Amino acid sequence: MIIDFWATWCKPCCAELDAINDEYADWQKETGVKVIAVSVDDPRTMSKVPSFVREKGWDYDIYLDPNQDFQHAMEVINVPCTFILDGNGKIVYIHNSYMEGDEKGLHAALLKAAGKK
Amino acid sequence: MKSTIFTFLLLILSAFYAGAQILNGEGQVHGSIEIDAQYYKPDSLIGAPPVPEKILMNTYDQLDYTNGKISAGIRYEAYDNALEGYSPLYDGSGFPYKYIDYKSDGMEVTVGNFYEQFGSGMILRAYWSPSLGIDNSFNGVRVKYSPAKGVYLKGLIGNQRYYWTEGAGLVRGFDAELNLNEMDSAWNNMKTKIIVGGSFVSNYQVADNPTYNFPENVGASAGRLSIINGGFSFYTEDAYIINDPNAINGDIFKPGDGALVRAGYSQKGFSFMLGGERVDNMSFKSDRTATANDLAINYLPEMPRDETYQLAAFYPYATQPNGEQGFDAEIKYKLPRGSFLGGKYGTDLDAEYSAIRSLDTIALNDKTTTDQGYTTKILNMGQTNYFQEGTFEIQHKFSSDFRLIAQYDYEYYDKSIIQNELAPNIISNVGVLDGYYAISSAHTLHMELQGLQTMQDQGNWVFALAEYNFGSDWFLGALDEYNYGDPDPSLRLHYFTITGGYMKNALHITVGYGKQRAGILCIGGVCREIPASDGLTLSITNSF
Numbered sequence: 001m002i003i004d005f006w007a008t009w010c011k012p013c014c015a016e017l018d019a020i021n022d023e024y025a026d027w028q029k030e031t032g033v034k035v036i037a038v039s040v041d042d043p044r045t046m047s048k049v050p051s052f053v054r055e056k057g058w059d060y061d062i063y064l065d066p067n068q069d070f071q072h073a074m075e076v077i078n079v080p081c082t083f084i085l086d087g088n089g090k091i092v093y094i095h096n097s098y099m100e101g102d103e104k105g106l107h108a109a110l111l112k113a114a115g116k117k
Numbered sequence: 118m119k120s121t122i123f124t125f126l127l128l129i130l131s132a133f134y135a136g137a138q139i140l141n142g143e144g145q146v147h148g149s150i151e152i153d154a155q156y157y158k159p160d161s162l163i164g165a166p167p168v169p170e171k172i173l174m175n176t177y178d179q180l181d182y183t184n185g186k187i188s189a190g191i192r193y194e195a196y197d198n199a200l201e202g203y204s205p206l207y208d209g210s211g212f213p214y215k216y217i218d219y220k221s222d223g224m225e226v227t228v229g230n231f232y233e234q235f236g237s238g239m240i241l242r243a244y245w246s247p248s249l250g251i252d253n254s255f256n257g258v259r260v261k262y263s264p265a266k267g268v269y270l271k272g273l274i275g276n277q278r279y280y281w282t283e284g285a286g287l288v289r290g291f292d293a294e295l296n297l298n299e300m301d302s303a304w305n306n307m308k309t310k311i312i313v314g315g316s317f318v319s320n321y322q323v324a325d326n327p328t329y330n331f332p333e334n335v336g337a338s339a340g341r342l343s344i345i346n347g348g349f350s351f352y353t354e355d356a357y358i359i360n361d362p363n364a365i366n367g368d369i370f371k372p373g374d375g376a377l378v379r380a381g382y383s384q385k386g387f388s389f390m391l392g393g394e395r396v397d398n399m400s401f402k403s404d405r406t407a408t409a410n411d412l413a414i415n416y417l418p419e420m421p422r423d424e425t426y427q428l429a430a431f432y433p434y435a436t437q438p439n440g441e442q443g444f445d446a447e448i449k450y451k452l453p454r455g456s457f458l459g460g461k462y463g464t465d466l467d468a469e470y471s472a473i474r475s476l477d478t479i480a481l482n483d484k485t486t487t488d489q490g491y492t493t494k495i496l497n498m499g500q501t502n503y504f505q506e507g508t509f510e511i512q513h514k515f516s517s518d519f520r521l522i523a524q525y526d527y528e529y530y531d532k533s534i535i536q537n538e539l540a541p542n543i544i545s546n547v548g549v550l551d552g553y554y555a556i557s558s559a560h561t562l563h564m565e566l567q568g569l570q571t572m573q574d575q576g577n578w579v580f581a582l583a584e585y586n587f588g589s590d591w592f593l594g595a596l597d598e599y600n601y602g603d604p605d606p607s608l609r610l611h612y613f614t615i616t617g618g619y620m621k622n623a624l625h626i627t628v629g630y631g632k633q634r635a636g637i638l639c640i641g642g643v644c645r646e647i648p649a650s651d652g653l654t655l656s657i658t659n660s661f
Binding site for chain 1: 147148149151179181232233234236237242244245343345348352379381382383384385386387388389390392416418419422423425447449451462514517519522553554555558561563586589622623625658660
């Protein structure tokens, strides 16, 4: 499972989720991975999230964390922040920030977590 | 299209997360560390004052322990001394945040410090934003209970954090939310999703003013409704505060009210959102003498977007709690993949316009001890234009290695209202070009070029940034902000900064050297002044 903290106003977050979405179908076939995208949009922008996601066409499960309770529980300081949880619910990968091509590193870590590599 | 939206259901995810830990049969410790330090050099030209300590540092360090149904945590904070731009009332160190939490069978009890939000926060929102210097957490008890499927109740009582002490007011709050689709199995599979909620908050503060007969208990209530049907969404929240004379509204006894409406339609590749809001005398704090961002019980959601580019965010809007009304409209469209203009990956277009004006009020000449101050003509727009912004953005991915964003931004900004200082209104035009290029899998280049044009204030600015990421963990960057159009030629200054850093997993280390211009940082309509500074900065964050 991938947990990705993001927000509608965060450009690198959206670039990352777009990049994952391009590969998502393949990743699911390979590893059965599920992406959970947790929006940390505050009350000002949280009502935009459903439209934002539909427009983007993201096939993720989207959760809202408008007061950052879950963000704090996961010790996330800045977004984007991406976690991979293995089959036992153990965190095996954390990545903070996104640059072009970072999804390749995520994919490699995902294969490793799924025991495919 | 099978993406699902779970509103306010994070409990389930946290339960999964906690559940995963129960399976381990032992408790787990998590934590995070954040250190921000700066060495200051005085620079009279840019207005950076001498800092007697020379070095200042803020740190926030959290430790959380979870074992089955129990979790507990503590946060250490130190301001040795508080960084420039933070209140000196923060100077010192201690443990301002400690909690124990018990979760079982639909019930959750938290004792100690906690954050909370009812609806969109119009009558209650306690949150933590270190970058804004805001922590209005409660110290007390909170109970969350779900007596039946789809029914969520919350109750809380506590005092709010005021730097290293607590505010005078005792806040009591209750919130109920009904998710109709979860409540009834017949509704379960219905296409229309409906959530209704209501809350009541009361603040108690001793009144011992000889002149005014201040109310000791101030109550506030709010109701909300959310309807989603396929691509259509609708959300509204209305709030009312009983007479609350305070330092922000000039001790008037007029009740406050606020309303928020958002409606939208979306489908893959297209969305349209329309929003409207009204704020009339809505400052609600747990101390009637508190000012600025201190001891806020509620939060007023802001209409205009938060600009992320440096120069587009030069004149940011701040919500006016005493009165404003405005609207916001946004259209997003994706030129499809494979089309002539869409290219291989498609092109994203985004246009947004927002306008905020004053309320239409009539001043009352009722100088009594229960002064109402003014009356409002509810359906009229006010005469004063506070803020207008039109933004157009286009984003195109040329290849898997190259992405470009272009943005144009028009803004009207009433500086005397928003920054509360006598100044002419500002009209600005901002252009941004932002590009990302992956040279290879371990080398990425990020460049930004921005220009701001205005006839008022400090005149024209230009901003350039280059960032180079290498070895997937390291980065180096340089930026310059140049005020080439300042009316005073001797103030046409460069603000040059170089940065470098290392990122590995959750660890981030950033070092910067250079000048920072004076400005305002706003997040969601809440703002903090950033003073001009010159010197060396160090930032370390990590979590485990």
